Amino acid sequence: MSLYYVQKYLYELNRSPMVQESYRADPPASIDSFAGNDDRRLTAEERSALVAPDIGKLYHLGVNGQILMHFAAFHGIEWADYLERMRDGIRSHGPVREGVYALTTDLLEPSP
Amino acid sequence: MPLVFAGVCSHAPGITGRADLADPELRDGLYAAFDQMREHLEAVKPDAVVIIAAEHFANFFMNNMPSFAVGMAEHYEGPIEDPEWLKIPKFVAPGNRDLSSRIITEVMQTVDVAYAEEWLFDHGIAVPLSFLTPGFDVPIIPANINCQGPPLAPLSRAWAFGEAIRRAADGVPERIAVVGTGGISHWPATPDSGKINEEWDRDFLDRWCRNNRDELLDYDDLSVYADAGQGGFEIRTFLAISAAAAGAKGTVHYYQPIPIFAVGCTTATYQL
Numbered sequence: 431m432s433l434y435y436v437q438k439y440l441y442e443l444n445r446s447p448m449v450q451e452s453y454r455a456d457p458p459a460s461i462d463s464f465a466g467n468d469d470r471r472l473t474a475e476e477r478s479a480l481v482a483p484d485i486g487k488l489y490h491l492g493v494n495g496q497i498l499m500h501f502a503a504f505h506g507i508e509w510a511d512y513l514e515r516m517r518d519g520i521r522s523h524g525p526v527r528e529g530v531y532a533l534t535t536d537l538l539e540p541s542p
Numbered sequence: 543m544p545l546v547f548a549g550v551c552s553h554a555p556g557i558t559g560r561a562d563l564a565d566p567e568l569r570d571g572l573y574a575a576f577d578q579m580r581e582h583l584e585a586v587k588p589d590a591v592v593i594i595a596a597e598h599f600a601n602f603f604m605n606n607m608p609s610f611a612v613g614m615a616e617h618y619e620g621p622i623e624d625p626e627w628l629k630i631p632k633f634v635a636p637g638n639r640d641l642s643s644r645i646i647t648e649v650m651q652t653v654d655v656a657y658a659e660e661w662l663f664d665h666g667i668a669v670p671l672s673f674l675t676p677g678f679d680v681p682i683i684p685a686n687i688n689c690q691g692p693p694l695a696p697l698s699r700a701w702a703f704g705e706a707i708r709r710a711a712d713g714v715p716e717r718i719a720v721v722g723t724g725g726i727s728h729w730p731a732t733p734d735s736g737k738i739n740e741e742w743d744r745d746f747l748d749r750w751c752r753n754n755r756d757e758l759l760d761y762d763d764l765s766v767y768a769d770a771g772q773g774g775f776e777i778r779t780f781l782a783i784s785a786a787a788a789g790a791k792g793t794v795h796y797y798q799p800i801p802i803f804a805v806g807c808t809t810a811t812y813q814l
Contacts, residue, residue: 434604441603445622445662495731496598496690503627509560517733530692530772531732533764 433492433528435471439464439480440493444500457481485512486519492529545711546586547719548787549579549811550750550780551674553595554728555665556803558629558672564802575796575809576673582811583674588719590638590681591674592645592707593667594783596689596724596776600664608656609695610703612649613684614642620663620671628665630672635663638681641716645683648710653703670723687782689724689775697759700778704785711786722783728773728805736801742769743797743806746777750810751792753784773805787812 439461443449452460461480465471472480479487485502489495495516502512526532561569583591600622602608615637621628639659646657661684663671671678685707687700695703711718726746727739749757758781766774784792790812799806 437599438603438605441599445600489732494599494690495735499731500623500627503624509556509563513733513735520733533767 432469432471432473432476435465436476436480436488436491437493437497439472440497440501443504444497450504484519485515486517486522488519489516490519490523490525490527492527492532494530543712543715543717545708545720545786545814546588546717547583547721547811548783548790548814549582549809550722550783551576551579551670551809552725552803552805552807553666553669553723554730554803554805554807555623555628555669557669557807559627560802561629564800568798568800571798572796572800572803572807573673578795579809579811580674580676583719586719587717588680589716590641590683590718592683592685592711592718592720593670594685594687594704594707594720594722594779595666596779597664597666597686598690601658601661602686602688604691607688607691608686609688609699610653611656611658611686612642612646613637613661613682614639614646614657615659615661618661618663618682618684621668622662622664623668628668630668633668633678635671635675635678635682636680637683641681641714642683644714645707645710648713649703649706651706652709653699653706655703666723670721674721687778689778692763694763694775695778697761697778697781700781701755701759701785704782705788707782708786708788720783720786722779724776724779725773726777726780726806726808727770729771730773730804732772734771735804737771738799738801738804738806739770740799740806742774743799743808746780747794747797747808747810750780750784751794753787753789753791753812755785758784783812787814790814
């Protein structure tokens, strides 16, 4: 479930000036106040990627581009650079791990 | 009052946000097409515009994802994105809470919709409105179809939603326009951003103009994802407009792939 929480943190950051301010002030504290110490919510790998920010790792983890692109813009990452960081993420870490970009028949086909 | 306008257009954020990176001739051609659509819309004097978009995790997330949602507020703020990124300044668009409520009540007779008394407009609505109602002076009723977080509503339900919107619009005394936004083939915000399947788009638009329900529902999401990207899921908004047009035939006024905008940029209307 933790891709859900990675995306949820970014969803809240994207839409809330208050969360943006708390992230700017202290990224790890902002993430901790969202997820606590619960690694079922956010693993250490995910927290680290959110703090760095490691766009390529977040893409590999499965974050939807429609959420990720705003996080990149928030960090002043230009469009072409954003695209390249995602490519680097795949080169470094392998294919997208889960989510819409790792589509399987389970996700889209109706149940029999 | 019978529906006064049914049209569709692209909503990609690059259309405004990356305008300076586009070939000026292509960009200006698209902007002129949007301008013509604005003139058409103004000429029919709508009392409200129902804009059926596919938003992108601005208001709706997987904690509670509606298939269909309609706004019911007196005003809506936008854009949710950084104005410097989208190149659309902050705005407040008027709504009409009472009209929204009447429309939602009628839609609910056949389609189970969520309603939202607050709604931040993302590029799916902000980009089209910046061209079609640049003064933000016409009441807007936003509607959303989940095209982002699977499981997605079946195409047949998107069709039913469009039919319900038409029935609701016809049943109110106000002059209602409907606009669908999004699509067509694209791989948004991923390393494949800029890839466009022109053949797929043109085939889809041919079907859209013919407005034959069987043809328009003859898509499965796995094939759509393979051929048209995640962006192809947004055909749901175009289908809803097809259904709302109740058999009318359509005309594509503008179609041009513009890779830096990530989509085959489109404006099209039905002859009601």
